[in-house]
Amino acid sequence: MKKIIYWAVALALVACSEDSTLDMKGMFSPQGETVNTRFEQSKAHNDSVGEIHLDMLSDEYSIYVCSDSHITRKTHKNLDYFIAQYLAAHIPKMALHLGDLIDAQKNYPCADSILHQPGIAVNHQPTLLHPFPLFITPGNHDIYFKQWPIYREAFQTSVYWFDTKNGTKKLDLFICLDSAEGELGDQQTAWLKKLLEAKSKEGYRHIIVFTHTHLWKLDGSQGHTSNYAMEATYELTSLLSQYGVEYVWSGHQHARQSVTFKGVQYIVLNATKDSEKGQSYMKVGMGDGISYQFIDYPNE
């Protein structure tokens, strides 16, 4: 009986600690800004800095995509490797991080030092002065425990779009959605619909959406990760299909997956987390078509 009481008290203390990844308060009420608030703040930022148009200086370029790095102050080898590979490539390029950059709170200073290396521009309005643009979307680990203000200070926005061009020639459209709490919210969904309605008529070569939370629960590898409500799944997949989105890239489940539904290909990436073996990042070749390959992280 004493042991039961001891463990119950220990669990309760751990579960209510803001230093713990086992904080359970968030299961019953929002612990910080909701997705609608984050959307409003992101939109205000986007309006203040203006549109992002990346000149790739070529019709063909590469995108380095990783997800779920879950870095801590102690370990971030895979993310270091990803950034090093990205910086070393001598081709027109950009990088995307699909969320869960950090594992728990108090790791943002470490993330800052990795992502804000000279030349890298994260979610800023990129110009040719920033040869290594990197775009990031928030994951659940990035914003829970009231971490949105810190995320916002580091990356300014969680919902945005940008496009690529070659001189005056318009190439591809990229849309970043904030799904950090497993839903988009009514305001973001309305914004997405309006954006797709307008942009789908502008003659983009490809339209790509990237976000953290995956849409499908295809196998047992997703045992520990949650998705959207079914109503939101129906609506979002139909909306993306209706306006010609070709790919949706996401993370969250730490297992690679690909499925096509209503003409949209959904790719879920492996994690970049150090403690998980057999993980990889994705290198995408953008041209008239889209090709992609998964590159394993070196296991030590």
Added chain:
Amino acid sequence: MRKHFTLLCVLLVAFPMLAAVHQPGFGDRRYSVTGMLEYSYNKTWGHHGNMDIQALMPINPHFEMEAKVQLSTANVYTGVVQLRPKFQVPVGELFIETDVLYKAVARNRLGDMTAALGVGYRMDYVSVTLGLFCRVLDNWDRSIHTDETYVVEPFNLLYRLEVFCRPQNNPWNLSFMFSNVDDYQMERMWQPLFSIGAWYDVADHWRLNFWAQCKPTGMFHLDATFYGATFRTGFTYKF
């Protein structure tokens, strides 16, 4: 899809016709027909109303069946068939839950079919079900000239825990339910639903029902927010 609708129509028409015999089961379960109206809201579909029709058929002491239909102003139509073999044990009742649920999401031109198999145990004050279900989503506009196929989610956990304030054969009752499934939806395992139900037998053949549900999202993202709610009321006629 036409086959599924045909099957549901046959079941809905044929089985209530058998509802002539009073066969008390666990909690005095009799052949019955229920009609209910719902007000519902969620962040995706907004405000909408639903009409529900349910038929319970306790065919013999060891087998009962339910057929349910829901028509929604959100342009979504749901049909459910449940087969429930059951076995009396010294305390309570064991049952096997086999469900087939088809949701025609006409607003998005897709179909969502789920099939569930679970094991349940119910006593006067508690009912518990645990099982698995499989989901198949189909695009109504899918071309046979593409590689696209169905999206199959083969393994989802089904759970339902319902606690009653009074024994289930009481003329009134109040229940609290924690589950990821209800009469007209099967959510993924990390998407729980919280429900409150109540009934009052206003006459020998008539029962008044109330039911309310709250659906949060993001519980297992550790950042739960309100997503939707449903309120339902209607009458059951017990033969």
